[in-house]
Amino acid sequence: MAELVLTKNFGVPDFHTIEGYIRCGGYEGLKKTLEEFTPDQVIEEVKKSNLRGLGGAGFSTGMKWSFVPKDSSKPKYLVINADEGEPGTFKDRYLLEKAPHMLIEGAVIAAYAVGIHTAYVYIRGEYVKPARILQNAIEEAYAHGFLGKNILGKGFDLDMIIHRGAGAYICGEETGLLESLEGKKGWPRLKPPFPAIVGLFKCPTVVNNVETLSQLPHIMKNGAAWFANICQGAPKCGGTRIFSVSGHVNRPGIYELPLTVTLREIIYDHAGGIPGGKKLKAVIPGGSSAPVLTADEIDVKMDFDSLMAAKTMGGSGGVIVMDEDTCMVKALYVLAKFYAHESCGQCTPCREGTGWIAKILYRLVHGDGRPGDPDTLKSVADNIAGNTICPFGDGAAWPVQSFVKKFRSEFEYHAKERKCDVLKT
Amino acid sequence: MPTLTIDGKEITVEKGTTIIQAAEKLGIEIPRYCYHPGLSIAGNCRMCLVEIEKSPKLQISCYTQAADGMVVHTTSEKVKAVRRAILEFLLINHPVDCPVCDQAGECWLQIYYMEHGLYNSRFMENKVRKHFKATPIGPWVNLDSERCILCSRCVRFTSEITKTYELALVNRGDHSEITIFPGKELNNKYSGNVVDICPVGALTDRDFRFQCRVWYLDKQESICPGCSRGCNIEIHYNVQRAHHAGGRRVLRLKPRFNPEVNKWWICDEGRYGYKFIDDKSRIQMPYLQEGEVLVETDWKVVLDKVASTLRSILTTYGTESIGVIASPQLTNEDLYLIRKLFVEDLRLPHVDFKVPVKEKGYEDDFLIKADKNPNTRGAEELGLGAKEGSLNVENMLEAAIAGRLKALYVFGHDLTNFFGEEKIKDIASRLELLVFQGSNLNPTGQYAHVILPSATYAEKDGTFTNFEGRVQRIYKAVEPLGESLPDWEIIVKLARFMGFSYPYQSAREIFKEIATVIPAFNGLSYKVIGNQGAKLATA
Numbered sequence: 001m002a003e004l005v006l007t008k009n010f011g012v013p014d015f016h017t018i019e020g021y022i023r024c025g026g027y028e029g030l031k032k033t034l035e036e037f038t039p040d041q042v043i044e045e046v047k048k049s050n051l052r053g054l055g056g057a058g059f060s061t062g063m064k065w066s067f068v069p070k071d072s073s074k075p076k077y078l079v080i081n082a083d084e085g086e087p088g089t090f091k092d093r094y095l096l097e098k099a100p101h102m103l104i105e106g107a108v109i110a111a112y113a114v115g116i117h118t119a120y121v122y123i124r125g126e127y128v129k130p131a132r133i134l135q136n137a138i139e140e141a142y143a144h145g146f147l148g149k150n151i152l153g154k155g156f157d158l159d160m161i162i163h164r165g166a167g168a169y170i171c172g173e174e175t176g177l178l179e180s181l182e183g184k185k186g187w188p189r190l191k192p193p194f195p196a197i198v199g200l201f202k203c204p205t206v207v208n209n210v211e212t213l214s215q216l217p218h219i220m221k222n223g224a225a226w227f228a229n230i231c232q233g234a235p236k237c238g239g240t241r242i243f244s245v246s247g248h249v250n251r252p253g254i255y256e257l258p259l260t261v262t263l264r265e266i267i268y269d270h271a272g273g274i275p276g277g278k279k280l281k282a283v284i285p286g287g288s289s290a291p292v293l294t295a296d297e298i299d300v301k302m303d304f305d306s307l308m309a310a311k312t313m314g315g316s317g318g319v320i321v322m323d324e325d326t327c328m329v330k331a332l333y334v335l336a337k338f339y340a341h342e343s344c345g346q347c348t349p350c351r352e353g354t355g356w357i358a359k360i361l362y363r364l365v366h367g368d369g370r371p372g373d374p375d376t377l378k379s380v381a382d383n384i385a386g387n388t389i390c391p392f393g394d395g396a397a398w399p400v401q402s403f404v405k406k407f408r409s410e411f412e413y414h415a416k417e418r419k420c421d422v423l424k425t
Numbered sequence: 426m427p428t429l430t431i432d433g434k435e436i437t438v439e440k441g442t443t444i445i446q447a448a449e450k451l452g453i454e455i456p457r458y459c460y461h462p463g464l465s466i467a468g469n470c471r472m473c474l475v476e477i478e479k480s481p482k483l484q485i486s487c488y489t490q491a492a493d494g495m496v497v498h499t500t501s502e503k504v505k506a507v508r509r510a511i512l513e514f515l516l517i518n519h520p521v522d523c524p525v526c527d528q529a530g531e532c533w534l535q536i537y538y539m540e541h542g543l544y545n546s547r548f549m550e551n552k553v554r555k556h557f558k559a560t561p562i563g564p565w566v567n568l569d570s571e572r573c574i575l576c577s578r579c580v581r582f583t584s585e586i587t588k589t590y591e592l593a594l595v596n597r598g599d600h601s602e603i604t605i606f607p608g609k610e611l612n613n614k615y616s617g618n619v620v621d622i623c624p625v626g627a628l629t630d631r632d633f634r635f636q637c638r639v640w641y642l643d644k645q646e647s648i649c650p651g652c653s654r655g656c657n658i659e660i661h662y663n664v665q666r667a668h669h670a671g672g673r674r675v676l677r678l679k680p681r682f683n684p685e686v687n688k689w690w691i692c693d694e695g696r697y698g699y700k701f702i703d704d705k706s707r708i709q710m711p712y713l714q715e716g717e718v719l720v721e722t723d724w725k726v727v728l729d730k731v732a733s734t735l736r737s738i739l740t741t742y743g744t745e746s747i748g749v750i751a752s753p754q755l756t757n758e759d760l761y762l763i764r765k766l767f768v769e770d771l772r773l774p775h776v777d778f779k780v781p782v783k784e785k786g787y788e789d790d791f792l793i794k795a796d797k798n799p800n801t802r803g804a805e806e807l808g809l810g811a812k813e814g815s816l817n818v819e820n821m822l823e824a825a826i827a828g829r830l831k832a833l834y835v836f837g838h839d840l841t842n843f844f845g846e847e848k849i850k851d852i853a854s855r856l857e858l859l860v861f862q863g864s865n866l867n868p869t870g871q872y873a874h875v876i877l878p879s880a881t882y883a884e885k886d887g888t889f890t891n892f893e894g895r896v897q898r899i900y901k902a903v904e905p906l907g908e909s910l911p912d913w914e915i916i917v918k919l920a921r922f923m924g925f926s927y928p929y930q931s932a933r934e935i936f937k938e939i940a941t942v943i944p945a946f947n948g949l950s951y952k953v954i955g956n957q958g959a960k961l962a963t964a
Contacts, residue, residue, distance in 0.1 A: 168597075170597075185594070190466070190468045190485075190488050340598055340599070341597070341598065342597070342598070343597060343598035343599070344597055344598070345575065345594070345596065345597045345598045345599065345600070345601030346469050346601075347468070347469045347470070347471055348469065348470055348471050348472075348511055348514045348515055348574070348575075349471055349510070349511065349514055351514075351575070351598055351599055351601060352514035352515065352517055352518060352599055353514055354598060354599070355518075355553065355598055355599035356514075356517055356548065356550065356599075359550035359551070360549075360550065363550075370549060372547070376547060383507070383510035383513075383514070386482045386483065387471055387474060387482075387483065387507060387510070387511075388471070389468060389469065
C-alpha cells in the first residue's frame with residue numbers, strides 16, 4: 001500500500017476536532033513554516049514539491065502564487081474553492097468533513113507565503129454538513145491561536161470566512177466564483193487579467209482548491225523532496241491525490257493514491273473491479289468534463305501529463321466507470337442534461353449549444369433519432385469548444401466529442417434504428 | 426505604440442487599442458453584437474472572434490488589445506467558420522419572424538446572416554419559449570425576449586449610462602432572458618436609446634412600431650431642436666409610401682454620433698419631440714384676419730398687408746411704436762435676416778427674443794439642458810436680445826396695453842403661456858398690427874391679424890449655435906408643408922415689399938455674410954462646420 005498523506009487519519013474518530021488533529025501531528029507544518037521559512041522560501045518549497053492544482057486545471061501551485069504582485073497597495077485575498085460540483089467528484093467533501101483543520105492549516109501557510117490576511121471559503125451550497133463542521137473548526141482554530149491576530153505568536157494575521165454558494169456548477173469556475181462571492185451573478189470573467197492580478201473586489205487573489213491547500217501542511221512538515229518523490233516516474237508531478245471512484249465498481253469511494261497509479265490499478269486493484277464479472281466498457285478519468293476512455297486505454301498513468309498525452313485530463317480526479325451494459329448514448333444524455341442546465345448563459349456557443357446537444361440526445365434516447373444526429377452532435381460540440389469565455393464550454397463539448405468518436409456505432413444505431421442495441425429497448 | 430498586421434495591412438495604434446478598433450481604422454469591419462464603443466466590454470456574443478498567429482485559440486477582437494508584431498486574420502477559413510457557427514447558435518432559438526418584425530431591414534441578424542451565415546438550417550428541435558412577447562416594458566420600449574440574443578447592451582446601458590438599473594439578465598443557459606425588475610418600468614429620460622443599440626428585434630420603439638417599413642425611410646442629418654445641447658440626429662422620413670403612418674412624413678429621430686456633443690445618445694424628450702412637424706396644427710397657408718375670423722389667403726396679400734401697415738405705422742408713430750419678438754427656435758440665418766431688416770434697415774429699437782417661461786426646464790448633468798431652445802446662444806451672438814434703453818418682451822406688452830406700441834411681430838412664440846390668454850387677447854385688440862410668423866398655430870397665432878406660415882427645422886437648411894458656442898448645421902429633410910417657407914425666405918420677401926432688395930438665394934449665402942459681419946462667427950463656413958459642428962471664434 002502506498003503512503004497515505006491526506007487520508008491517513010480519516011479513521012481517527014475525532015480527527016475533525018482540534019484536539020484530534022493536534023494529537024495526530026496537526027499544525028506542526030504551520031509551526032515549522034512560521035519559525036523556519038520566509039514567505040518567499042515557502043513559495044520556493046511549494047514550487048519544488050511539484051504540487052499542482054487539484055481542482056481540475058493541474059497548474060503549478062507555487063507558480064500561481066508567484067504571479068501575485070508583491071508590491072500591491074491593495075489588500076490580497078485567499079479564496080478557497082470548496083464548490084465541489086464536478087459530477088463524479090466527492091473528495092473535497094470528505095476532506096472538509098474529516099480533516100477541516102488540515103485545510104485551515106494549509107490556508108494559513110498559503111496566506112503566509114503570499115502575504116494575505118483574509119481568506120474566504122466558497123463552499124458548495126448543498127454541502128451543509130461540511131460547512132457546519134468547517135465552521136466549528138474555524139472557531140476552534142481562532143480559540144487556539146491558529147487563526148486571527150498574531151498566529152502562534154509569530155506576528156502573522158489571518159481571518160477566515162465561510163461563504164455558502166447557492167447551487168450553481170459555474171461558481172466552481174474561479175472567476176464565476178469571485179463574481180458570486182462579490183454578490184453578483186456567477187458569470188465567469190474575461191481573462192486576462194487573471195485573479196492573481198485582478199481578483200476578488202479587483203484585488204490580487206489566490207484561488208486554491210481544498211485538496212491543494214490540504215497538501216501544504218505535509219509538504220512543509222516533510223519537505224518538498226519527500227512530496228515530489230511520492231510520484232516517481234512523473235517528473236512534473238508530486239504527491240498523492242484523492243480519486244473519487246463511482247459507477248460500475250465493486251467498491252466505489254475515495255482512494256488516495258500517488259499520481260503515477262494507472263487507471264487499471266484504480267479500477268481493478270483498489271475499487272475491486274466490475275460487479276458481476278462484467279466487462280469494462282468506458283471510463284471517464286477526471287470528472288464529467290474529461291474525455292472518455294475506452295477499456296483499451298486504461299493502462300494510462302493518472303498524472304496530469306500522461307492523461308493529457310492520452311487526449312483526456314486529470315481534472316478533478318473523479319473516475320466514472322461504465323460496464324458493458326451501459327448505453328453510451330444514454331450516459332452522454334445524462335451529462336448533456338447537466339451541462340445544459342448549468343450553462344450560465346453568458347456567451348453564445350455554450351448557452352445555445354449545450355441546450356441543442358441535450359435536445360438531440362433526448363431524441364436519440366427516446367427513439368426519435370435522425371440519421372444526421374451523430375454528425376450534428378459532433379459539429380455542435382466542435383463549434384462550442386475553444387470559443388467560449390470560460391472552460392465550461394470545453395467541458396461540455398469534450399464528453400460529446402469523445403463519446404461520439406469512440407462509440408460512434410452506438411450513436412449511429414440510435415439514429416438509424418431509433419432504438420438501443422445495448423439495452424435492447 | 427504597438428504595430429500590428431491585420432489582413433496583411435500594417436497599422437500602428439495607441440497602446441490599449443483593441444483589435445476591433447485597430448481594424449476599424451484600416452476600414453476592416455469585424456462583425457459584432459455585444460461590442461458597443463460607448464459601453465463596457467462584455468465579450469459574450471463571440472461574433473468578433475479572429476485568428477491571431479501563434480495563439481492556439483481564436484480570440485475576441487473587442488477585448489484583445491493590439492500588441493507589437495501581432496498578425497491578425499479576420500477572414501481566414503477558421504474565422505469564417507466560427508462566424509457561421511455563432512450565427513447558427515444565435516438563430517436556433519430565434520423565432521425568425523422577420524415578416525412581422527419591426528426590426529426587419531435594419532436587423533444585424535439579417536445583415537450578418539447574408540454576409541457571414543448562408544448555411545442551411547439543421548436545427549430540428551423545439552425552440553425555447555420565453556416570457557416576453559411584444560410586451561411594453563416602459564412608455565417607449567417593447568420587449569420580445571424570444572428575438573433577444575442576450576448581448577446585454579441594454580442592460581449595460583441602463584447600468585453604465587443612465588445608472589437607473591431597470592434591466593437585468595435572469596435565468597441560466599438557453600432559458601436566459603432580459604427582464605425588468607419587478608415593479609419597475611423602463612422609464613428613464615433616455616430609455617429610447619436601448620432600441621437603437623439593440624442589434625435585433627428584441628427591443629422595438631413603441632412610437633415607431635408598424636408605422637413604416639424601414640426600407641421606405643430616407644435619412645437626413647440634423648440637430649435636435651429640443652434644448653440648447655444640440656444633440657446630433659438623423660431625421661428618418663417617409664415620402665416613398667405617402668399613405669403610411671397616416672400621412673406623417675417624419676417618422677422617427679435617431680441619434681447621430683458626435684463625440685463632442687452627445688456621443689451615441691439622445692434623450693426621449695428630443696427623440697419623440699418631432700410630432701409637431703406633421704401635426705394638424707401646422708399652418709399651411711397665409712391667413713388674414715377679416716372681422717373676427719382668420720381667412721386663408723396668399724403670400725402676396727399678407728406680405729402687402731404687413732409691409733404697408735408697418736410703413737404707415739412708422740410714418741405716423743415712428744420706430745418706437747413697433748416691437749419684434751424673434752425666437753431662439755430659429756436658425757442663425759433666420760435671425761440674421763430678422764436683425765438685418767428690423768434692426769439695421771428699419772432701425773427698430775425694440776427687438777428681443779427672450780420670452781419668460783413659467784418654470785425652469787428640467788436639466789441633468791448628462792445631455793438635457795434647462796433652456797429648451799436650440800439657438801439661444803446664436804440669438805445672443807447676433808444681438809437680438811433687448812438692449813439697454815430698449816423694451817424687452819414684458820415691457821413691449823405693457824407698452825402695447827398703454828397704447829405706445831402699435832405693431833407687434835411675433836416669431837413662433839405662444840405668449841399666452843406665460844402672460845395668459847386674456848392679456849394677449851387684450852393686446853391684440855389694442856394693436857393696429859399683430860403678426861404671427863410660425864409653423865404651428867397656437868393661441869397667440871389665433872389672435873394675430875396676419876399669420877405667415879413658416880417651415881420647421883426639418884424643412885430648411887441652416888445652423889444652430891448650442892449652449893457652448895458650437896455651430897451645427899441642419900439640413901432640409903422634407904419640403905416645407907403647404908405654402909410655408911423658411912423664415913429667412915419670408916423675411917427676404919417681406920423686405921422686398923418694404924423696398925429693400927435682399928440678394929439671398931440660400932441659407933449658405935446668408936451664413937457667408939454672417940461669418941464676415943459678426944465677429945464671433947469669423948472663420949466659420951458650412952464647409953468648416955461639416956457634420957460635426959465647429960465652435961465660435963469666441964467660444
